[in-house]
Amino acid sequence: xxxxxxxxxxxxxxxxxxxxxxxxxxxxxxxxxxxxxxxxxxxxxxxxxxxxxxxxxxxxxxxxxxxxxxxxxxxxxxxxxxxxxxxxxxxxxxxxxxxxxxxxxxxxxxxxxxxxxxxxxxxxxxxxxxxxxxxxxxxxxxxxxxxxxxxxxxxxxxxxxxxxxxxxxxxxxxxxxxxxxxxxxxxxxxxxxxxxxxxxxxxxxxxxxxxxxxxxxxxxxxxxxxxxxxxxxxxxxxxxxxxxxxxxxxxxxxxxxxxxxxxx
Numbered sequence: 001x002x003x004x005x006x007x008x009x010x011x012x013x014x015x016x017x018x019x020x021x022x023x024x025x026x027x028x029x030x031x032x033x034x035x036x037x038x039x040x041x042x043x044x045x046x047x048x049x050x051x052x053x054x055x056x057x058x059x060x061x062x063x064x065x066x067x068x069x070x071x072x073x074x075x076x077x078x079x080x081x082x083x084x085x086x087x088x089x090x091x092x093x094x095x096x097x098x099x100x101x102x103x104x105x106x107x108x109x110x111x112x113x114x115x116x117x118x119x120x121x122x123x124x125x126x127x128x129x130x131x132x133x134x135x136x137x138x139x140x141x142x143x144x145x146x147x148x149x150x151x152x153x154x155x156x157x158x159x160x161x162x163x164x165x166x167x168x169x170x171x172x173x174x175x176x177x178x179x180x181x182x183x184x185x186x187x188x189x190x191x192x193x194x195x196x197x198x199x200x201x202x203x204x205x206x207x208x209x210x211x212x213x214x215x216x217x218x219x220x221x222x223x224x225x226x227x228x229x230x231x232x233x234x235x236x237x238x239x240x241x242x243x244x245x246x247x248x249x250x251x252x253x254x255x256x257x258x259x260x261x262x263x264x
Contacts, residue, residue, distance in 0.1 A: 001053045002215055003079040005070050005174060006040035007086035008033040010062030014165075017068045017177065020123040022116055022167050024066045031198045032087050032189065037061035039208045040085045042239035046212045046232030051221050055079070071177035079180040080219045081137055083211065084172065087189035087199065095188030096145065096153040100138035101175050102131035103157045116160065116169030116176050125176050133181035141183055141214030148210040149187075158184070185211065205237045212236065 009026040010033070017024050038061070044054040055077045057070040074082040088095060103114045114125040125131065138155045145153040161168040175182040187207055191197040212233055216226050226232075 001055070001077055001079050002044075002047055002219065003055045003057065003074040003077055003082040003180070004040045004044050005057040005074070005082060005084040006033075006037040006061070007084060008036070009064045009066070010060075011064045013064055013066050015066055015068075017173075020117065020177070021121040022123060022173065022176075023165060024068045024173065025166055026064075026067055028062075031196065032089060034061045035189070035199060035204065036085045036087060038240060038243045039204050039211070042236055042243065043085070043208050043211050043215075045239050046208070046230075046236050047215065049232040049235060050212075050216065050226045050230045051223075052216075067173040068177055071174045074174075074182065075179045077180075081215060082174075082178060082180050082182040083141070083215065084174060084182070084184040085211065086185060087187040087207075089189045089191075089195040089197075091186075091188035092190045093151060093188045093203075095186070096149060096151050097156045097186045098138040098142045098145070098153060099156055099158045099172065099175070099184040099186070100131070101125055101127070101134035101171065101182055103170060114169075114171040114176070116167045116171060116173060118168055121167070122169075123176060125171055127179065130179070130181050134175075134183060137181055137214075137218040138183045140218040141185070141211065144214035144217060145185075145207070145210030148213065149206045153210070201237070201240055204240050208236045208240065209233060 008029045010028060012027040015024045044056055047054050057073050058065045101114060102111055106112050115122055117123050142153040142155050157170055159170055160166045172184045175184060189199050191199055
């Protein structure tokens with residue numbers, strides 16, 4: 001069972017997670033919100049074609065689902081692996097990363113706390129076994145993405161400190177609140193120096209290929225790792241073209257994907 005979490009919410013959400021007291025904040029982010037939904041949808045289709053069960057944390061690009069709810073979906077699904085799928089239009093294509101639930105090793109050989117929040121709300125991810133699985137899976141996915149995207153993909157530690165109103169810390173809230181191994185993915189998507197220019201279909205395809213290969217290598221089926229190129233792998237480009245039919249820099253997503261007044 002794989003859970004795929006397409007980045008961002010169709011409307012701004014601010015609530016409080018009852019268990020931890022942490023602020024649960026998400027918001028629209030264009031054009032990432034529809035690009036990453038299409039990538040997530042097509043990776044899900046590819047995995048299903050290869051024999052996996054898959055749940056998406058939202059059913060439409062513009063659906064609004066809080067981060068705590070997304071973590072709950074993965075936990076209740078008993079996911080063998082959950083992944084978040086994001087890109088960053090403020091970063092160039094040199095920026096490629098996966099983030100795990102274990103973080104970096106300290107000089108003394110141990111691992112420091114992965115957490116969000118301060119004071120009484122400070123919440124530490126305290127699932128050592130899941131953290132180790134997440135780290136192993138993140139490394140496998142990073143290698144697969146490096147292979148398909150043609151750029152080094154690093155396993156990094158995130159930082160939300162100094163980004164108000166987000167809670168400070170070093171772990172995405174979905175990773176903190178979930179009780180399953182989770183790998184958070186980012187990709188630099190700045191195109192032509194314009195943060196509103198959509199990435200091309202070939203760029204989406206290469207990202208999707210790396211995610212699918214990484215997932216299948218990290219969590220093989222009972223029968224073993226799927227032979228490649230698999231039906232799911234071969235179908236990714238066809239799926240993405242059918243979903244959005246873009247030319248580089250030209251918006252062809254459904255109008256409902258775009259905010260009022262957003263240039264097409």
